[in-house]
Amino acid sequence: MKTLRAWIVRLCSLFKRKQQDREFAEEIESHLAMHIEDNLRSGMSPEEARRNALIKFGGVDKIFEEHRDRRGFRWLAELQRNLCYAARILWKQKALSLIVIGILAFASAANTAVFSVYNFLFIRSFPYPHSERLVYVGTSGGYGGYDSESHYRYREENRSFEAFGSYNPDYRNYSRQGQARTTSILLVTYDFASVFQYQPALGRGFLEKEEGPGEPKVVMLSHSFWQREFGGSVSALGETLKLDGEVHTVVGVLPSNADFPAPADLWVLIQKGQGGTIRGYGRLKEGVSLEQAQQNLTRIHKSMMETRSMNESLAPPRLQFLRQKLFGNVGLTITMLLFAAGILLLIVCLNVAGMMLARSESRSQEMAIRTALGASRAEIIRQLLTESLLLALPGVLLGLLMGQALLKLIALKLEAPSWVRLTPDIPFLAFCVVLTGATTAFFGLAPALQAARVNVQHSLHGASSRLSASGAKRRGLKMLVVGEIAFAVVLLVGAGLLLRSWQKMLAVDPGFRADHVFTFNIKLPPSAYKGIDDNARFFERFIESLRQLPGVTAASGSNVLPLGGYNQFFFDVEGAAPHPAAEPDAAILMRWVLPDYFKTMGVTLVSGRDFNAEDGRAKNSCVAIVDQSFARRYWPGADPIGKHIRIRAEDNWQGQWRKEVGLDRWMTVVGLTRNVAHYGLDRAIEPGVYIPYNKWRSSQMYVLVRSTVDPAGIVGPIRSQLRKLDPDVGIFFPMTMTEVVKRSTLVRRVLSIVMMLFAVAALLIAVAGVYGVVNYTVSRRTHEIGIRMALGATRGQVLSMVVGGGARLMIVGAILGVAGACAASQAMRNVLFGITAFDVPTYFIVGAVLIGAVAAATLLPARRAANIEPMRSLRSE
Amino acid sequence: MSTKTDVMQGTLGLMVLKTLEAMGPLHGYGIARRIEQISGNLLSVNYGTIYPALLKLEQEGCISSEWGVSDNNRRAKYYKLTRAGRKQLRESAGGWEQTKSILERFLTLGEES
Numbered sequence: 001m002k003t004l005r006a007w008i009v010r011l012c013s014l015f016k017r018k019q020q021d022r023e024f025a026e027e028i029e030s031h032l033a034m035h036i037e038d039n040l041r042s043g044m045s046p047e048e049a050r051r052n053a054l055i056k057f058g059g060v061d062k063i064f065e066e067h068r069d070r071r072g073f074r075w076l077a078e079l080q081r082n083l084c085y086a087a088r089i090l091w092k093q094k095a096l097s098l099i100v101i102g103i104l105a106f107a108s109a110a111n112t113a114v115f116s117v118y119n120f121l122f123i124r125s126f127p128y129p130h131s132e133r134l135v136y137v138g139t140s141g142g143y144g145g146y147d148s149e150s151h152y153r154y155r156e157e158n159r160s161f162e163a164f165g166s167y168n169p170d171y172r173n174y175s176r177q178g179q180a181r182t183t184s185i186l187l188v189t190y191d192f193a194s195v196f197q198y199q200p201a202l203g204r205g206f207l208e209k210e211e212g213p214g215e216p217k218v219v220m221l222s223h224s225f226w227q228r229e230f231g232g233s234v235s236a237l238g239e240t241l242k243l244d245g246e247v248h249t250v251v252g253v254l255p256s257n258a259d260f261p262a263p264a265d266l267w268v269l270i271q272k273g274q275g276g277t278i279r280g281y282g283r284l285k286e287g288v289s290l291e292q293a294q295q296n297l298t299r300i301h302k303s304m305m306e307t308r309s310m311n312e313s314l315a316p317p318r319l320q321f322l323r324q325k326l327f328g329n330v331g332l333t334i335t336m337l338l339f340a341a342g343i344l345l346l347i348v349c350l351n352v353a354g355m356m357l358a359r360s361e362s363r364s365q366e367m368a369i370r371t372a373l374g375a376s377r378a379e380i381i382r383q384l385l386t387e388s389l390l391l392a393l394p395g396v397l398l399g400l401l402m403g404q405a406l407l408k409l410i411a412l413k414l415e416a417p418s419w420v421r422l423t424p425d426i427p428f429l430a431f432c433v434v435l436t437g438a439t440t441a442f443f444g445l446a447p448a449l450q451a452a453r454v455n456v457q458h459s460l461h462g463a464s465s466r467l468s469a470s471g472a473k474r475r476g477l478k479m480l481v482v483g484e485i486a487f488a489v490v491l492l493v494g495a496g497l498l499l500r501s502w503q504k505m506l507a508v509d510p511g512f513r514a515d516h517v518f519t520f521n522i523k524l525p526p527s528a529y530k531g532i533d534d535n536a537r538f539f540e541r542f543i544e545s546l547r548q549l550p551g552v553t554a555a556s557g558s559n560v561l562p563l564g565g566y567n568q569f570f571f572d573v574e575g576a577a578p579h580p581a582a583e584p585d586a587a588i589l590m591r592w593v594l595p596d597y598f599k600t601m602g603v604t605l606v607s608g609r610d611f612n613a614e615d616g617r618a619k620n621s622c623v624a625i626v627d628q629s630f631a632r633r634y635w636p637g638a639d640p641i642g643k644h645i646r647i648r649a650e651d652n653w654q655g656q657w658r659k660e661v662g663l664d665r666w667m668t669v670v671g672l673t674r675n676v677a678h679y680g681l682d683r684a685i686e687p688g689v690y691i692p693y694n695k696w697r698s699s700q701m702y703v704l705v706r707s708t709v710d711p712a713g714i715v716g717p718i719r720s721q722l723r724k725l726d727p728d729v730g731i732f733f734p735m736t737m738t739e740v741v742k743r744s745t746l747v748r749r750v751l752s753i754v755m756m757l758f759a760v761a762a763l764l765i766a767v768a769g770v771y772g773v774v775n776y777t778v779s780r781r782t783h784e785i786g787i788r789m790a791l792g793a794t795r796g797q798v799l800s801m802v803v804g805g806g807a808r809l810m811i812v813g814a815i816l817g818v819a820g821a822c823a824a825s826q827a828m829r830n831v832l833f834g835i836t837a838f839d840v841p842t843y844f845i846v847g848a849v850l851i852g853a854v855a856a857a858t859l860l861p862a863r864r865a866a867n868i869e870p871m872r873s874l875r876s877e
Numbered sequence: 878m879s880t881k882t883d884v885m886q887g888t889l890g891l892m893v894l895k896t897l898e899a900m901g902p903l904h905g906y907g908i909a910r911r912i913e914q915i916s917g918n919l920l921s922v923n924y925g926t927i928y929p930a931l932l933k934l935e936q937e938g939c940i941s942s943e944w945g946v947s948d949n950n951r952r953a954k955y956y957k958l959t960r961a962g963r964k965q966l967r968e969s970a971g972g973w974e975q976t977k978s979i980l981e982r983f984l985t986l987g988e989e990s
Contacts, residue, residue: 003937005936005937005938006933006936006937009936010936023954024928026952026954027905027928027953027954028925028928030904030906030947030951030952030953030954031904031905031906031924031953033951034904034906034907034947034949034951034953035906035924037949037951056923056924057923057924057925058923058924058925058926059925060925062925063923063925063926063928063929066929067928067929067932070929070932070933070936071932
C-alpha cells in the first residue's frame, strides 16, 4: 500500500520537475543558512562557518542528484528525454519520417482490414446466444430443403435441438390502402425466432396454433418496414395488409437486428402444407455433437419416408455449423488476402529497417561521439529503439484508423446486414498493435545493434570512415532490398495470375448476348390466377404487349436466368449408353421458356426449331430443346432432333399436375442450341434442357426484353403495360443482363483488384528501397567515383557501374521471388481459371514490370553519379 | 575501534520518525542536528543524506511537509509526523526491540558458555 502510494507520487512528480528542483534548492539554501548562522554563533569566522556547513552537508550536487532520482523514476525520466530527442531528430528529417509513417500506415491499414474480415469470418462469434451451437439444416441433393411436413416431424421427434425453426425467403405483391408494391418476405415456422432469440420489439411473436390450416394469416413487420410504412406507430398492431391478394394481420414487430438469415420486410407464418421448400436452423442442446444431431435427423427422415408416399420423395437432411454454411467457400480467398497483407507488412518492415540502417550510417559520427562521452551500448540501443517506435506507433495507429474507415466504407457499400460485424474487438485490436509494433521494433533493432557496434576511433576520423565505407552495413542494406524485391515478386505473380484468370473469364463466351437485355421478375397472386392455364394466358398476353413497345426487338420469359443457380432433374435418355453405377448420375439443368427465348437472350439455335405457342398448349405431349453439351454427352456424333428424353420417374415430385401437362411421358427433341455458361463464367459447362413455359405450374417468371433503347427509359412503359393488365402485379428485381453477368464475377473481380493493389504497393515500396540503396551507395562513393573519373573512367562506365549495382539486387531478388511465387501459386491453383500456376505470360509481364521499375529507380542516382565533377568531389574532402 | 559509525541502511528513517515524535514539527537541518546530538556524536551523518530519506518518508505518507518560519525568522521547510507515520514508528520500533532482545540473548548466551 505504502509502496503503491510512493509510486503514484513519483509518477506525478514527472510533470513538475522544474518546480520541485527549485523548491529543493531553496530548502538546501535555507539549511545551509541556518547551519552557517549556528556556526557563527559558536564563534567561527564567516569563511570557516560556510566551509564547515558545506562539508557537513556532503556533496550538494550528489545529494541533489540522489534526491531527483528518488523523486521520480530514473528510467521514465530517461525515456522522456529519449522521446524528446527522438522527436527532434525525426522532425529534422521530416520527409523521411513522413514516408515511413505513411507506408507503415498503409500496410497496417491493409492488415487491419484483412484481419478484421478474417476475424469476422473465422474467429468471432455471431451475435446470437450460443452461436457456436447454431446449425443449418438443409438437404444433400434435391432442392436443398424439405417441406413443412418434414419440419413438423423433425420438430417433434428430434432429441438434439434446444430450438429448431425453418424458413424460406420469398417475395410477394403487397398492397395496403389500395397501392400495389413488391416486398421481400421470410416465410417462417412459429418457432424460428426462438433459434436466434429474437424478442419482438412490439406486440408478440407467432403462436403454434396459428400454424393450423384455416387459421387467420398473420405477419410480423421488420423494424425498418414498420418505420417506413407505419411511421413506427403502435397502431400498426392489428392492422391488415394484402400479400398476393390475401389478407394478413400484423401481430408484432421484429427487433432491428432480425436480419439473419436474410433481410426481409415481413415475416409470414407458414401454415400446414405451405411454405414451399424450406430450410432450417437449430440450436444444439449442450453436449450434443453435430454428428449425433445428423444421425438423429437422418433416422427421423428414414422412418418418415416409409410412411409417406414415394411421390413425395425428399432428399435426406444435411447439417452444417453456421460458419461452415456461410463462409465454407471463401476460406481460400480470404487466406490468400491474409497472406498478401502479411507479405506487404513484411516488405514495409524491411523497407523501414533499410531506412533506419541508412540513417544510422549517416549518424555514425554522432553515435561515436556519444560513445566517447560515455553512453553505454544499452543506452544507444534504447535511444534508437525509441526513435523507431516513435515512427512505428503513429504509423500503426493511423493505419488502424484508416483500416477501420475502409471497413466501414465496405460494409456501407455492401449494405451489410447487422450481423456482419467488421469492427475488431479489443483483444483483436491489441493483437494488431502488438504484432505491427513488435515487427517494426524488431526491424528497428537490427540497425540499432549495428550502430551500437560503432568503432569510435574509426568514425571520429571522418575521412577514413568514408573511404572504408562499412561493408557490413551496406551488405545488410542490400539484403533487405533483395528481400523486398523477392516478396514484391511473389505478390506481383499472385496478382498477375489472378488478373489473367479474370481476363480469361471475361473472355469466355457465355453463350448468350447480355447487352441490351433488361430483365425483371413478376409473380402472379395465386388467389386470382388459379393454375397453369391462367398463368400462361397472362404471361403470353403480357409478353405480347411488351413486343409492341417502341424500341423492343424481342421479348420472352423463363423461370431461371442464366447464371441464376440450380434447377436440376434426372433424365432418362433414349438410346444413351446405360449409366455406370459407380458414377453419380448427371443432374440436368432444366429451364421453362416462352417462345422467342433464344432470340431474346441471344442464344444461337444450331438446328431444329424454337418453341411455338402450340407446343405449350398441347396437353398430351411435350417437346424439348437440348443444348450441345447434352447432345454430345448422350448422343455423340448423332443428330439429336427427333430423339426422346423423359424426366425420371423417381424424380416425380408433386406428381399430379405433371400428368396434367404431359411432363410424365417421353418428350421429343425439336431443337439444338449452343451451350450457356449457366453456373458461372469460370465454371464447367453442364448439359441442359429447355421446355415450353406452359409445362410449369409456378406463378413467377423472369421477363426478358431485348431493346435498342436504354433500360432506364423502358421501365416506365413496361410498368404501365403491367398496370393495364393487372394493377395488383408488381415488378421484382429489375436489372440488366449485363449487371447479372457482372455480379457473377464480383468475387473474382474484388479479389483481383485487391491483390493488384497490394502488389503495386509492394512494388512501389521495393522500388523505393532500390532507389534508396543505390542513391546511398552513390553518395557514399562520391569520392571514389571522382577518383575513377579523374583517372579516365567515362560517364558511360560510371553509369553502367551504378545501374549494374541495382540490376544485381534485382536479379537476386527476382530469382528468390520467382521461387517463392512458384510455391505460392501452387496453393492458389484452385482459384485460377484458364491458366496454369506456371503461366508464362504472367511471369514474363512481371519480369518486364520489375525491370522497368528498377531501371527507373537506378537511373536517377546513376545519372547523378555520372555527372560528378572529379575535381569538386575530391576537393569536398 | 572506530569511534564513529556509518548510519545503517533503513535506520535513518526510524530515527527521523522518532525525532519528529519527540520534537514536533522540525526542519531538515534541525532533524539532522538532533540525530547527531542524540547519538552522542557517535554517528557520522552527512546532513545532506537526511533529505532523500525525508523524501522517501514523505512519498510513503509517513510525514508531511510545509514551508514555515524558523525561530530566528528564516524560511524553512517543516516536516511533521502523520498518523500513518506514528503507526509506522510503532511497528518499526517494536521490530527493533525484538531484534535487539534476540541478539542480546544470543550474545549473553555466548558469554555464559
